[in-house]
Amino acid sequence: MPPLKVAIAGLGTIGALLVERLTRQAEFIAHAAARQVELVAVSARKPRDYGSAVINNPLDLAQRQNVGVVIELMGGADGIAHDLVKAALAHGKHVITANKSLLAEHGMELAQLAEQQGLCLNYEAAIASGIPIVKSLRESLIGIEINQIHTILNGTSNYILCQMADEKISFQEALATAQQQGYAEADPHLDISGEDAAHKLKLLMSLAFGCRLSDIPTQGIQDIHSLDIGLAHQMGYAIKLIAHAQKNGEYISGAVRPMLVPLESRLAQSRGTHNVIALYSHHNHLCLEGEGAGAYPASNGVLADIVDIARGMRLPVFGVPVQQLAPRLVKEQAQPSAFYLRVLVMDRAGSMAGIAQLMAACDISLASVSQPPLDKKEQSAPIAMMTHPVLEDKIEQALAKLAASQVVIAPPLAIKIADG
Amino acid sequence: MPPLKVAIAGLGTIGALLVERLTRQAEFIAHAAARQVELVAVSARKPRDYGSAVINNPLDLAQRQNVGVVIELMGGADGIAHDLVKAALAHGKHVITANKSLLAEHGMELAQLAEQQGLCLNYEAAIASGIPIVKSLRESLIGIEINQIHTILNGTSNYILCQMADEKISFQEALATAQQQGYAEADPHLDISGEDAAHKLKLLMSLAFGCRLSDIPTQGIQDIHSLDIGLAHQMGYAIKLIAHAQKNGEYISGAVRPMLVPLESRLAQSRGTHNVIALYSHHNHLCLEGEGAGAYPASNGVLADIVDIARGMRLPVFGVPVQQLAPRLVKEQAQPSAFYLRVLVMDRAGSMAGIAQLMAACDISLASVSQPPLDKKEQSAPIAMMTHPVLEDKIEQALAKLAASQVVIAPPLAIKIADG
Numbered sequence: 001m002p003p004l005k006v007a008i009a010g011l012g013t014i015g016a017l018l019v020e021r022l023t024r025q026a027e028f029i030a031h032a033a034a035r036q037v038e039l040v041a042v043s044a045r046k047p048r049d050y051g052s053a054v055i056n057n058p059l060d061l062a063q064r065q066n067v068g069v070v071i072e073l074m075g076g077a078d079g080i081a082h083d084l085v086k087a088a089l090a091h092g093k094h095v096i097t098a099n100k101s102l103l104a105e106h107g108m109e110l111a112q113l114a115e116q117q118g119l120c121l122n123y124e125a126a127i128a129s130g131i132p133i134v135k136s137l138r139e140s141l142i143g144i145e146i147n148q149i150h151t152i153l154n155g156t157s158n159y160i161l162c163q164m165a166d167e168k169i170s171f172q173e174a175l176a177t178a179q180q181q182g183y184a185e186a187d188p189h190l191d192i193s194g195e196d197a198a199h200k201l202k203l204l205m206s207l208a209f210g211c212r213l214s215d216i217p218t219q220g221i222q223d224i225h226s227l228d229i230g231l232a233h234q235m236g237y238a239i240k241l242i243a244h245a246q247k248n249g250e251y252i253s254g255a256v257r258p259m260l261v262p263l264e265s266r267l268a269q270s271r272g273t274h275n276v277i278a279l280y281s282h283h284n285h286l287c288l289e290g291e292g293a294g295a296y297p298a299s300n301g302v303l304a305d306i307v308d309i310a311r312g313m314r315l316p317v318f319g320v321p322v323q324q325l326a327p328r329l330v331k332e333q334a335q336p337s338a339f340y341l342r343v344l345v346m347d348r349a350g351s352m353a354g355i356a357q358l359m360a361a362c363d364i365s366l367a368s369v370s371q372p373p374l375d376k377k378e379q380s381a382p383i384a385m386m387t388h389p390v391l392e393d394k395i396e397q398a399l400a401k402l403a404a405s406q407v408v409i410a411p412p413l414a415i416k417i418a419d420g
Numbered sequence: 421m422p423p424l425k426v427a428i429a430g431l432g433t434i435g436a437l438l439v440e441r442l443t444r445q446a447e448f449i450a451h452a453a454a455r456q457v458e459l460v461a462v463s464a465r466k467p468r469d470y471g472s473a474v475i476n477n478p479l480d481l482a483q484r485q486n487v488g489v490v491i492e493l494m495g496g497a498d499g500i501a502h503d504l505v506k507a508a509l510a511h512g513k514h515v516i517t518a519n520k521s522l523l524a525e526h527g528m529e530l531a532q533l534a535e536q537q538g539l540c541l542n543y544e545a546a547i548a549s550g551i552p553i554v555k556s557l558r559e560s561l562i563g564i565e566i567n568q569i570h571t572i573l574n575g576t577s578n579y580i581l582c583q584m585a586d587e588k589i590s591f592q593e594a595l596a597t598a599q600q601q602g603y604a605e606a607d608p609h610l611d612i613s614g615e616d617a618a619h620k621l622k623l624l625m626s627l628a629f630g631c632r633l634s635d636i637p638t639q640g641i642q643d644i645h646s647l648d649i650g651l652a653h654q655m656g657y658a659i660k661l662i663a664h665a666q667k668n669g670e671y672i673s674g675a676v677r678p679m680l681v682p683l684e685s686r687l688a689q690s691r692g693t694h695n696v697i698a699l700y701s702h703h704n705h706l707c708l709e710g711e712g713a714g715a716y717p718a719s720n721g722v723l724a725d726i727v728d729i730a731r732g733m734r735l736p737v738f739g740v741p742v743q744q745l746a747p748r749l750v751k752e753q754a755q756p757s758a759f760y761l762r763v764l765v766m767d768r769a770g771s772m773a774g775i776a777q778l779m780a781a782c783d784i785s786l787a788s789v790s791q792p793p794l795d796k797k798e799q800s801a802p803i804a805m806m807t808h809p810v811l812e813d814k815i816e817q818a819l820a821k822l823a824a825s826q827v828v829i830a831p832p833l834a835i836k837i838a839d840g
Contacts, residue, residue, distance in 0.1 A: 031740060031744075131706065135555060139552075139555060143448055143449065143720060283717060284714070284716065284717050285710065286711075288707070290704055291703070301560075314731075319452075320451060
């Protein structure tokens with residue numbers, strides 16, 4: 001077989017390590033790929049000597065005659081990354097990308113283009129890069145009806161929540177630590193808002209449920225206080241940013257949101273930047289846990305994608321052809337769930353009674369109430385409540401009433417409690 | 421592409437479900453495989469109407485002209501299964517098998533034969549069938565230097581140990597329950613002796629470390645008393661049948677044995693028939709957990725193997741060609757480890773002092789000693805000790821001396837304690 005000729009656009013930490021491994025592990029990769037893999041061109045903002053052609057405009061990679069695979073590691077949902085991937089596919093090049101926002105945004109269009117051209121669009125490094133989840137869903141778990149996905153997909157948020165719990169520090173302090181440690185970007189918006197996890201969950205839902213990509217409700221961790229983490233812990237729960245989805249017949253739903261998960265569960269025990277992906281079907285419960293990011297796991301995902309292309313594996317981007325992906329329907333009927341509710345009230349007689357009456361008026365039945373020791377400085381008292389299962393609409397109504405109450409002195413917080 | 425024609429030898433629960441799914445999910449499988457998959461012959465002890473040719477002698481499947489893939493689901497390391505796989509490869513048929521004992525015993529010979537013939541020998545269902553571990557190691561984790569494997573690979577033993585812990589029943593009672601529930605065979609030897617786990621670990625070591633198959637020290641769970649499980653629990657540990665291996669440069673070692681693992685660890689928390697596979701490298705810690713057995717997960721492993729063959733994936737059986745597999749070397753120097761030691765002594769003054777002196781004479785330093793309440797009926801008293809790290813040789817010497825001691829009334833037991 002002739003060598004497989006690849007070009008890399010974007011030489012950050014992943015790209016740089018990939019260039020290094022393509023040289024250092026060349027012999028090994030050639031065995032795995034059953035042919036030589038040759039790096040013929042790179043495009044980077046800071047050109048160095050890479051032993052291969054350095055191209056200023058990444059878009060030129062899409063048109064170079066000797067390139068068989070374009071590896072997009074620039075990032076960003078739109079702009080140059082999108083243009084490059086489209087152009088590469090249009091010019092008959094296979095594409096590998098680690099870019100989850102690009103795929104979450106333009107995945108349907110790009111998958112269709114790849115299919116029309118008979119080309120690969122591979123993206124193992126885009127979701128939980130230390131976990132071989134794309135290959136598992138596209139190739140191993142075929143014919144299994146997965147009906148639930150419970151995951152932790154954002155390492156930065158998980159690291160921040162772990163820091164808040166372990167060090168009893170505020171969200172802002174934990175975010176600063178994460179930034180110092182290199183676990184959070186200078187602009188952490190994508191991570192802490194839940195958007196990054198939502199991008200990945202959208203892709204997982206398509207792969208696992210065979211449905212088109214669509215938007216999902218997304219909520220981040222910015223409003224969690226260390227107080228909430230402590231109160232939840234006393235009740236036997238951890239607070240985690242959970243990306244979850246379910247399929248029930250033709251009805252499919254998903255969401256990213258902070259949730260209370262039982263301390264003894266896999267999700268609660270996930271530490272630091274680890275990702276967890278739990279898949280449920282009638283016949284199996286498969287749980288995969290590993291690094292969510294990092295140059296080495298990510299470069300490995302890209303290498304596995306290269307080898308698959310080199311060996312001639314040509315799979316539909318989301319497991320089945322785009323035309324056969326089911327439209328995504330929202331679940332017809334909301335299910336009741338237990339909630340954690342926390343309010344800060346003025347430290348004076350009758351506050352607790354007022355809150356209890358308000359909840360009763362909203363027809364929300366409480367499983368437990370706790371009022372931890374007061375913060376003297378603040379003259380405020382937190383009240384934590386666990387509800388019996390109730391529809392989320394009622395919780396929304398209660399939150400509005402609580403926010404309007406005169407005894408409540410800060411925005412109240414509601415967090416869904418995961419089932420056993 | 422012409423249809424891929426497959427034949428199945430052995431129609432137990434896995435084979436029967438596979439036949440059913442090849443019909444029921446035919447359209448889906450054809451999409452995944454990018455061609456039709458056609459069942460053209462079966463061989464079973466109890467012939468029924470399978471809508472395809474029923475062959476009395478499974479060996480005939482290897483020679484039938486219209487068969488492209490022989491699926492061996494008969495089991496057994498030797499005899500007919502071995503003969504069939506060899507004959508099929510010799511006659512140019514791809515082979516899929518779920519038979520770990522066959523592969524553990526004859527894997528090198530069969531892999532070499534498959535390579536010479538340019539054929540596939542696929543076996544996703546042979547190890548932890550609910551976990552896509554063969555594909556992950558052969559295709560996803562390429563170029564990663566895995567240096568440790570910690571696993572629970574035998575669901576039957578794990579179920580028995582969980583039952584002993586939860587129900588506070590004896591090994592024999594738990595085994596009987598497992599047999600009633602269908603989780604243990606009438607002859608449970610392969611499972612409870614650790615041999616089944618050892619077969620699977622040997623295969624995993626070859627895949628993860630790139631080494632030849634070789635035998636590993638193997639110990640089962642028959643000598644564990646419910647007493648030990650209770651004592652270990654008080655000390656913060658669970659007792660599990662652990663299959664573990666490590667690679668340090670060119671030195672490779674592995675073993676199957678009961679071990680004390682910290683209660684908060686993934687291995688300790690594995691319930692019932694679940695398998696756990698934890699892989700460590702310098703850059704990642706990947707942990708996979710799922711059903712270890714069952715017709716549905718196993719049939720899925722076989723289906724994934726079929727699809728790979730249909731799509732033209734041709735991978736070396738153990739990831740790299742047989743000639744390149746490293747010889748397996750035993751680790752040069754044993755490492756000290758902490759041990760749990762349990763003895764039953766006569767209930768009389770001085771027993772404890774005698775044991776303590778004996779341990780000191782063996783130069784074994786104790787981290788803790790506990791003597792739980794006496795069993796009045798038995799007139800015997802258990803003593804549980806946790807040692808500081810010590811070489812296993814010294815533990816063996818101490819066991820011999822304890823067994824010979826006049827105050828010790830039953831064979832003493834030593835169990836290694838897993839690191840952190």
